[in-house]
Amino acid sequence: MSKVQVRQLAEFSVPALSIGVAAGLVAGGLAAFAGQPTGWAVLTGLALGVPIAFFSTGYAVLVALGKVPTGVFAPAAVYWLVGFPLALMAHAAVTEWVIVGSPGLPESPLEFLAFRALLSMGFAIGFLWMHEQLGRHWWPRIREHNEYAYRCVEQYKEMAVSLEERKAAAGRGRPRPRKRRAPA
Secondary structure (H helix, E strand, O other), X not given: OOHHHHHHHHHHOHHHHHHHXXXXXXXXXXXXXXXXXXXXXXXXXHHHHHHHHHHHHHHHHHHHOOOOOOOOHHHHHHHHXXXXXXXXXXXXXXXXXXXXXXXXXXXXHHHHHHHHHHHHHHHHHHHHHHHHHHHHHHHHHHXXXXXXXXXXXXXXXXXXXXXXXXXXXXXXXXXXXOOOOOOX
């Protein structure tokens, strides 16, 4: 992979990376709001934000390389079924490291991962929605010089055309006839 492709992948991944940054800011903000010291709030934000940003960027790279279809929930759900619990496990390990002085896993790590896997579906829905919302503003801006953004925008155009064709075929695209008043 060339330097240009790596740079384009990084540029394409900005919306996904920003989701991780936002997750870290929210976690740190909530910790500060709950009365935790500033250092603890910053650590909480970093311990959650960095792994989420890492996995979010990984998902964007899969989309960019065409390994995952654009805007489809099932692949995002499977990806976050693994990524979300691992990100929270990293957060728990860093938290224990700061409190105890050495990194460690939570009690019953398999149960910890299983429960977080259940929660991952909700996160996957929110992630995909945010990724699509941020991406639809970012990718068209960079598509002229970014092959991954160009490909993604073209996929969205094809999906929109396909949807319009289906609507027209079903007759939902036609205006409804007006109801006539009965003569008095």
